[in-house]
Amino acid sequence: MKRLSATVLSFALSFLASSSTAGGNASASSSSAPAIFGFRDAAAESATEARFIAVPDPKLAEEHLRILTQAPHMAGTVEDKATADYVAQKFRDAGLETEIVEYRVWINYPSEISVDMTAPTGVAMHGPTREHVDKDPFQDDPRVVMPFNGMSPSGDVEADVVYANYGTPEDFEKLDKLKVDVRGKIVLVRYGQNFRGVKVFVAQEHGAAGVIIYSDPADDGWKRGDKYPDGPWRPDTGVQRGSVGYMFEFPGDPTTPGVASVPTLPESQRISAQKSAQVPKIPVTPLSYHDVWPVLQHLSGPASPREWQGALPFTYHVGPGPAKLKMHLKQDYQFRTLWDVIGRVRGSELPDEWVVAGNHRDAWVYGAVDPNSGTAAMLEAVHGVGVLLKSGWKPKRTVIFGSWDGEEEGLIGSTEWVEQHESELANAAAYFNVDVAVSGPKFGASAVPSLKQFLRDVTKVVPSPKGGTVYDAWLKAAQPDASSTQSPTDAIGESRRLPAAQMKGEVPVGDLGSGSDYTAFLQHLGVPSSDVSSSGAYGVYHSTFDDFAWFKKFGDPDFVYEQQMARVLGLEAVRMADADVLPYDYEEYGKEIAAYLDAAHRRGEDKFGARVLDFGAVNNAARHFQSAGAKILAKQRNPPRNAARLNQALRGAERALLMPQGLPHRPWFRHAIYAPGEYTGYAAVVIPGVNEALDKGDSERARQQLAALATALERAAKTLEGYR
Numbered sequence: 001m002k003r004l005s006a007t008v009l010s011f012a013l014s015f016l017a018s019s020s021t022a023g024g025n026a027s028a029s030s031s032s033a034p035a036i037f038g039f040r041d042a043a044a045e046s047a048t049e050a051r052f053i054a055v056p057d058p059k060l061a062e063e064h065l066r067i068l069t070q071a072p073h074m075a076g077t078v079e080d081k082a083t084a085d086y087v088a089q090k091f092r093d094a095g096l097e098t099e100i101v102e103y104r105v106w107i108n109y110p111s112e113i114s115v116d117m118t119a120p121t122g123v124a125m126h127g128p129t130r131e132h133v134d135k136d137p138f139q140d141d142p143r144v145v146m147p148f149n150g151m152s153p154s155g156d157v158e159a160d161v162v163y164a165n166y167g168t169p170e171d172f173e174k175l176d177k178l179k180v181d182v183r184g185k186i187v188l189v190r191y192g193q194n195f196r197g198v199k200v201f202v203a204q205e206h207g208a209a210g211v212i213i214y215s216d217p218a219d220d221g222w223k224r225g226d227k228y229p230d231g232p233w234r235p236d237t238g239v240q241r242g243s244v245g246y247m248f249e250f251p252g253d254p255t256t257p258g259v260a261s262v263p264t265l266p267e268s269q270r271i272s273a274q275k276s277a278q279v280p281k282i283p284v285t286p287l288s289y290h291d292v293w294p295v296l297q298h299l300s301g302p303a304s305p306r307e308w309q310g311a312l313p314f315t316y317h318v319g320p321g322p323a324k325l326k327m328h329l330k331q332d333y334q335f336r337t338l339w340d341v342i343g344r345v346r347g348s349e350l351p352d353e354w355v356v357a358g359n360h361r362d363a364w365v366y367g368a369v370d371p372n373s374g375t376a377a378m379l380e381a382v383h384g385v386g387v388l389l390k391s392g393w394k395p396k397r398t399v400i401f402g403s404w405d406g407e408e409e410g411l412i413g414s415t416e417w418v419e420q421h422e423s424e425l426a427n428a429a430a431y432f433n434v435d436v437a438v439s440g441p442k443f444g445a446s447a448v449p450s451l452k453q454f455l456r457d458v459t460k461v462v463p464s465p466k467g468g469t470v471y472d473a474w475l476k477a478a479q480p481d482a483s484s485t486q487s488p489t490d491a492i493g494e495s496r497r498l499p500a501a502q503m504k505g506e507v508p509v510g511d512l513g514s515g516s517d518y519t520a521f522l523q524h525l526g527v528p529s530s531d532v533s534s535s536g537a538y539g540v541y542h543s544t545f546d547d548f549a550w551f552k553k554f555g556d557p558d559f560v561y562e563q564q565m566a567r568v569l570g571l572e573a574v575r576m577a578d579a580d581v582l583p584y585d586y587e588e589y590g591k592e593i594a595a596y597l598d599a600a601h602r603r604g605e606d607k608f609g610a611r612v613l614d615f616g617a618v619n620n621a622a623r624h625f626q627s628a629g630a631k632i633l634a635k636q637r638n639p640p641r642n643a644a645r646l647n648q649a650l651r652g653a654e655r656a657l658l659m660p661q662g663l664p665h666r667p668w669f670r671h672a673i674y675a676p677g678e679y680t681g682y683a684a685v686v687i688p689g690v691n692e693a694l695d696k697g698d699s700e701r702a703r704q705q706l707a708a709l710a711t712a713l714e715r716a717a718k719t720l721e722g723y724r
């Protein structure tokens, strides 16, 4: 999954003073090797890392990708199981203790899906919706699943159509102003700007009877560039599948919030899918622009606001009607088996402290980019770890690689595993995610602030195919002149939310919202997490054309970015597993939170006027947290011989930011600083309790959430001070 667009939220974000170069200041290393933050003996660690970096191999990554994508492998199918077996074998070959873990989860496959235009008479849709281009070696496989939306209910609806642009709350407000009523209508929205589940959630709130989501050529088709197979952009018949589950309520199996769906779970511990807050109440299905063309063309009513105009060659009107659609959706919902593959290397000194790296393996169809560019990279990272193990390397902490299943349906494999291992993960040092590892050459990363400098440091020792290091290329692309042109993938796009004012001369590391498998680790359990990718022009997301042929032609023909991402992911795990002192930077974290609070304070004053909300206590708590972060950072730079207490304090800090009661109305999400927005989906909302209360104009709730946030920040500050 993991895509969808960088809707820019209004809170101004942080920016960080450049002083917090945690790795820049030397630790007490006696050797001449450059210091590595967190290590007493940088020379030994550098030697280990150099041996690791030499291993990941472009040719082998290509072979992994070719094998993983030889057949469609949607979660729960026999082909999915075959990919699990392949990954498990590679894990074992590298010397990892390996198991395939099963879960029983409630998901749908499509059984009958049709959308017909019933008015005006004499106009037909272009259908059928089968995806087809002139030349593609994979498109005719009968196992390609027909386009559908995961977690849509079954349903039959016939109604007039209303066009609602991207289906944001603001778009629906505009329809209200135009006096266009969507109640009982089929709402037609385009992909982009927000998570598709949010479009459905908002349409449902407004009383729509059904939703069609289509890909407009303005967003990822011909308006962007040549379409597949001549170029990387979406062809006329390309359809974006995807889950519309309300994952911002809770992710994972919709029938087991907070509980692992192990095969032995008694029925009595499941909730009914009909009652699950994750499952939409109205039917939803996706279409191509080829199919939607005559529908949009036959809408009358007011002309749409000009920014709603897509790239089809006529003026878009909002309706309602006269175009009328008949949706017939029959979903085959069942409890199906998923397979996570878990490989582990036991830590030699701190076996109970887990460092987890993971990627999902299931795909809507072939999934060459999403997700198996990540799987191929992860397998080459595992290859590197295997070579280290054979040379006698023993990680201090336990290293675990997870190949998650069912991510596309709702982050299911990772969420169930996290829920199953909640107590062990209480000691985890980090979770490193990769989903779409490679769709092009532009490196990007998101992380909790405590890991941002760690990521910058890791990329400083990984070579870039462009010459220099990954960090150099990243920094070059981040310079103001380069970043002012929008990345070509943004519209479909990467959901990295970047600090509005970036640290001068430093690379931007985004914030984690949701949309991939770090969600349960970070937002349910408070495990410090990151996500990395290398992106480019990519218009075949979640279509059958995201296949090996596309990848070889447009994604990474020589697999050198695959090699790069294998090195980055593997090095994150190796370095974190070996560190004497955990290389977190809680001063940078504190600065970011202070900036979030400043922005929220201004929003609060705009909303309610001055002095309605008292930010005194929470600002004090944030200052306390930041100064505790600065003090422990000084200690980390000069670590004591026995760093156990220091590490314990560091490990506890992120977890101390969890609020036991969770966010209002969605207790599964417990992190006080980051959550997926209820109205943004993938994109992060920062200090979500406070900001969402402000969105709602609820000053009482804002007061409660400010108090809960202050408590969490004080708890985290005291945790950081606990090493003394």
Ligand SMILES: [Zn+2]
Pocket (backbone or CB within 6 Å): 001, 002, 360, 370, 371, 407, 435, 436
């Ligand atoms: Zn994905």
